Amino acid sequence: MNIHGTPTRTLRARPAQNAIDLIDQTRLPHALHWVRASTLEEAAHAIRAMQVRGAPLIGATAAYGLAIALEFEASDARLAEAAALLRSTRPTAVNLHWALARMENRLSGLSTAERRAAAWVEADAIAEEDVAQNAAIGQHGLGVLRQLPRHDGRSLQVMTHCNAGWLATVDWGTALSPVYAAHDAGLPVHVWVSETRPRNQGLLTAWELAQHGVPHTLIADNAAGLLMREGRVDAVIVGADRIAANGDVANKVGTYLKALAAADTGIPFYVAAPRSTLDFDCPDGAAIPIEERDGDEFRRVHGLDAHGQPSALLQLPEDEGVANPAFDVTPARLVSGLITERGVCPASLAGLLGLYPEMSKARL
């Protein structure tokens, strides 16, 4: 997607330097800054510290992290050790585990001499597939948006939560891909962007929508229900970190409350995600691990000070107890449909198998 009118991806592979360059999302929306990861540890740090975030981008970064790790040694032990470190960075987004399993499958049958080059090729394939799948999600989602009833003279009002835009992927995004497709197709669309405390990923969403010229308005998370009740929202679209086999959806904490409000007000609630987010081995939402993050994310508010410098403000006593679960689970019954690269389906095992019939053979 565009930054200052220039098409840009979130990740640039630099195989000749054994490195990847990443947009440091901890610096946005105030500064656009690229960081380089040229060691396994730097790639793992980028994921853990959320310099990169969003399920598909975490997966792609981990794949490249594994390639980087094999620079000097590509033994079985090194491969297993590197995959284990990367796997330990974040538990909920299954794309991370999916990408590492795919890399290990591809590499384990090769000689150590072949592994390094093959790792870069496979990581590139994961990144390219992400871009293509997200673009397809955009087209399927555009079909959904086109079928929504339009209020006379009003642009389509889409609400989203967290950031499931191009910053959360290699390109296009998942939940925002249909929004970009609609905007680019001339379908007037406006996005209600939920701030997403405590890490405020909504600010990333607002930033990238602004870069692409899509009209949007930031709201406090707690304002979402009111807007829905007032008839100011036509659809909610969110991304996902893991979709269980029964269609239950793990996504950024606060998603469940939006789904409840959408169900109560009769507003369609869609979840957009690529194949790498589907976990057919996970029976239902109760089996999805929920990441608990450091309470400091909650204690400190980050922004710019009066001199325009990055700054953090402590907003409660250091010894105040806080809980900081990073995700929640929305039961399948609250989801109007899953928008995937293969089309739109009900949030159920039957719905998923309709789009991914090869998984029903795999389950036998």
Ligand code: MRU
């Ligand atoms: O903790 P984050 O910022 O990595 O969480 C991101 C989300 O919850 C996104 O909605 C999800 O990963 C989908 S990204 C296309």
